[in-house]
Amino acid sequence: MLQSVRKSLAVPQSSLQPLAVVGTVGSFGWLLAHDLVHPVVVYLLQLYLSF
Secondary structure, eight states: OHHHHHHHHOOOOOTTHHHHHHHHHHHHHHHHHTTOSOHHHHHHHHHHHHO
16 A cells, blocks of 8 residues: 555656756755755754764
């Protein structure tokens, strides 16, 4: 049953994925540059990326 759920939720590789990644990182960078991101979020992201 879990494999059937996993197959239905699988997102196919598309040409829009790089655009989505750039948009996500860019919007987070814009929010970070304007001090609109809570410091706890930045700390948790640094903690996540350190492992």
